[in-house]
Structures are given as C-alpha cells and as structure tokens.
Amino acid sequence: MPFPDIDPIAIAIGPIAIRWYALAYIAGLTIGWWGARRLVRADGLWGAVRRPDGxxxxxxxxxxxxxxxxxxxxxxxxxxNLEAYLANPLEILAVWRGGMAFHGGLAGAIVAMILFARVRGLPVLPIFDVVAVVTPIGLFFGRIANFINGELWGRPAPDFPYAVVFPHGGDVPRYPSQLIEAGTQGVILLVVMLIAVKIAGFRRPGLIAGIFGIGYAVARIVSEFFREPDPQLGFLFGREVDALSGGITMGMLLSIPVLLGGIALVVVARSGATRRGALADGEAPSA
Known part of the structure; x- marks a missing residue:
C-alpha cells in the first residue's frame, strides 16, 4: 500500500517548525512522568521499600x-555512523536531522538516574523500576514518529498484505517495521510491565527493571528480523537469506548486553539481596 503522506513537521509558525519526532519525545516524557507519579503514590506496591516521592x-x-x-x-x-561524523564533527550537534540510538539513550538515562539517586540520597534500583514501567510509552511514540518520517523502514516484503512503499525506500513494498516495533516494544511490552507490577509490585528492587531489560531485548531482536539494516552498516555477521532471516544487525548485537543485564537483575532481585539498603528507616530486611 502507498505510504501515507504525512508532513514530518506537525506545527509551523513562521520560521519555527515543530516536528512529530520532537512531539513524540515530549509525549513520551510527559505521559511517563504522569505514570511514574501514580506509581510512587501506590503504597500497596512498595511494602517497606524506600521510594522517590512525587x-x-x-x-x-x-x-x-x-x-x-x-x-x-x-x-x-x-x-x-562514526566514520561520517569524524569527517564532519559539527554534524554531531545537528540532532534535528535525526540520528538517535535507543541503546545509547538507555545508557545515558541509566547514568542520569544513578547520579540523581546519589544527589538525592535515594536507592537507585527503585528508580530504575519505576522508569522501566513507563519507558514503553516513549518507545511507542518514538516508533510512530519514525513511521511518519518514513525512516528506519523494513525489509522487502512483496507478499505481505500490509507492506508499504516508503518514499525513500525505492519502489519495493516493505514491512512497516516501525509499526511492528511500536506494537512489540511499545504496546506489548507496556502490558507485560503492568502485569509484572500488578503481580510483584516494587518489593524486590531491580526485579521490574530486569523484566524490562529482558522484554525489550527480546522484542528488539525479533523486530530486527523485519527491519532493514542501516545501509552504512548492513549485517555485521552473516548475510540476508530471505526477507525474515539473515545475519546479525547492530540492533541485535547491542540488545544482547541488555538481555544479560536484565536476567542478572531478575536473579539477584529474586534472591532478596537488592532489598539491603533499599528499605525505609526502621524496617527489617526479609527474603
């Protein structure tokens, strides 16, 4: 089917242009903030674990x-795209032209949360847990913005009934990989996180963050089978055999440490070890 002709610029007032991509970030952060405030106010989810306030x-x-x-x-x-940016370092500052990596954003957010926890004297794992629950909201809006921009399109899919001919992807019908990622990394992962919170709450610090790490890594690796590798990288190992097979992409490779970190967090949190130092004053640790 043809690509819907949606202007990447959502609002233009004179020389000022606001893009859907910027609005996606704003929506993800705003709704995530609202959801996080609701989570920290839910006393029944926390037990004796010390948490951030509103x-x-x-x-x-x-x-x-x-x-x-x-x-x-x-x-x-x-x-x-290191080689291209080394050749023209000023382009690193041109974020409005696109070029953001989720795994890098995840690492930056983790560093920011660690620093924040130290400044405020709060245990960091409960902060990880709260942010993990609402992160799929931002992922959903971000992938929808990718689709509107007509970027990060999927692999050729001539027999797929809902394939899309993207404006910069040639005349070949392709998987709408951005929508697949919005569904898997956004909607499905959010449902998984909400179910995990409903069952386990935040009583074992790090458990919910670990579940997110596992869920995101699996969803991203699956999505990569539908997504066209970045042209400047291609497949890092192996090669494409057909539309839904092939070698290892950068997205898959970067998801492996996220998966392993998630598994490690779940194992340690289930052991009860992470409760030490995360309990409210006067509360005794328990398994």
Whole structure:
C-alpha cells in the first residue's frame, strides 16, 4: 500500500517548525512522568521499600531527558555512523536531522538516574523500576514518529498484505517495521510491565527493571528480523537469506548486553539481596 503522506513537521509558525519526532519525545516524557507519579503514590506496591516521592519524580524527568538525548545521540554517533561524523564533527550537534540510538539513550538515562539517586540520597534500583514501567510509552511514540518520517523502514516484503512503499525506500513494498516495533516494544511490552507490577509490585528492587531489560531485548531482536539494516552498516555477521532471516544487525548485537543485564537483575532481585539498603528507616530486611 502507498505510504501515507504525512508532513514530518506537525506545527509551523513562521520560521519555527515543530516536528512529530520532537512531539513524540515530549509525549513520551510527559505521559511517563504522569505514570511514574501514580506509581510512587501506590503504597500497596512498595511494602517497606524506600521510594522517590512525587517531587523527586518531577526533577527526575529533567535528568532522564538530558541523559536520554545526550546518550541517544552519542550512541548513534559511536555505533552507527562514526566514520561520517569524524569527517564532519559539527554534524554531531545537528540532532534535528535525526540520528538517535535507543541503546545509547538507555545508557545515558541509566547514568542520569544513578547520579540523581546519589544527589538525592535515594536507592537507585527503585528508580530504575519505576522508569522501566513507563519507558514503553516513549518507545511507542518514538516508533510512530519514525513511521511518519518514513525512516528506519523494513525489509522487502512483496507478499505481505500490509507492506508499504516508503518514499525513500525505492519502489519495493516493505514491512512497516516501525509499526511492528511500536506494537512489540511499545504496546506489548507496556502490558507485560503492568502485569509484572500488578503481580510483584516494587518489593524486590531491580526485579521490574530486569523484566524490562529482558522484554525489550527480546522484542528488539525479533523486530530486527523485519527491519532493514542501516545501509552504512548492513549485517555485521552473516548475510540476508530471505526477507525474515539473515545475519546479525547492530540492533541485535547491542540488545544482547541488555538481555544479560536484565536476567542478572531478575536473579539477584529474586534472591532478596537488592532489598539491603533499599528499605525505609526502621524496617527489617526479609527474603
């Protein structure tokens, strides 16, 4: 089917242009902030675990936003297009032209949360847990913005009934990989996170963050089978055999440490070890 002709610029007032991509970041951060405030107010989810309050969440949004943007840009530069940016370093600052990497943004957000926790004297794992629950919201809006921009399109899919001919992807019908990622990394992962919170709450610090790491890594690796590898990188190992097979992409490779880190967090959290130092004053640790 033809690509829907949606202007990447959502609002234009004179020389000022606001793009859908920027609105996606704003929507993800705003709705995530609202959701995080609701989570920290839900006493029944926390037990004796010390948590950030609503005011701390208000400040945390700024820290995470900075870490997300700086880390996302740096990650894209280092892992996806280093040679081009070394040839023209000023292009690193041109974020409005695109070029953000989720794995870099995740690393930047983690560093920001660690620093925030130290400044505020809070245990870091409960902060990880809260942010993990709402992160799929931002992933959903981000992938929808990728689709509107007509970027990060999928592999050729001539027999797929909902394939799309992207304006910059040639005349070949392709998988709408951005929508597949919005569904898997956004909607499905959000449902998984909400179910995990409903069952386990935040009583074992790091458990929910670990579940997110596992869920995101699996969803991203599956999505990569539908997504066309970045042209400057191609397949890192192996080669494409057909539309849904082939070698290893950068997205798959970067998801492996996320998967392993998630598994490690779940194992340690289930052992009860992460509760030490995360309990409210006067509370005794328990398994």
């Amino acid at each position: 005011v701390a969440i208000d400040d945390l949004v700024v820290w995470v936003a900075l870490g997300l943007i700086l880390g996302g840009r740096l990650g894209y530069v280092l892992f996806y």
